[in-house]
Amino acid sequence: MDTSIDPRLSAAARLGNIDAFYALIQEDPYMLDIIDQIPFVHTPFHIAAHxxxxxxxxxxxxxxxSFARxxxxxxxSPMHLALRNGQIKLVLRLLKTDKDLVRVKGREGMTLHYVVTKCPF
Incomplete structure (x- = not known):
């Protein structure tokens, strides 16, 4: 199974181009489902969060x-990337939407809850 995503989708996420994203979804309505089947993948959500x-x-x-986890x-996870890159507004918006995202275990089993308690800000 190919673990890369369409470069046009990556570009849309990097630029925050929602219209381009929906144009791609019109071409392939299963695009996100296919990405979701890959166990470890840098999704459009990861790119946008970064x-x-x-x-x-x-x-x-x-x-x-499901991409949030x-x-x-x-x-x-996208939240880990947002936090690592100082995207605090995005982190707060995501947590407002789903407070349980702080419990997503990432690399070495670290949760955002643990990372935030150790951050100096």
């Missing part, structure tokens, strides 16, 4: 909430 694309990330959260090949 880049701080709040609106794009929140749109992904509505359409495919999915780990990429490095063992990070």
């Amino acid at each position: 880049e701080g694309q709040i609106h794009f990330a929140m749109e992904r959260m509505k359409l495919k909430p 999915k780990l990429n090949q490095d063992g990070f």
Whole structure:
């Protein structure tokens, strides 16, 4: 199974282009389901979280909430990436939507709850 996602989807997530995303979904309505079948993958949600694309990330959260708990090949969830990259507004928006995301276990079993308690901010 191919573990890469369509480069156009990656670009849409990186740029926060919701219109381009929906155009791709019109081409292939199963695109997100196929990505969701891959156990460890850098999803469009991961990309948007890393880049701080709040609106794009929140749109992904509505359409495919399972992506919020999915780990990429490095063992990070979208929330882990957002926190590591200082995207605090996005972290807070995601937690407002689903407070249990702090319990998602990532690399080395670390949860966001543990990471946040250790952060100096």
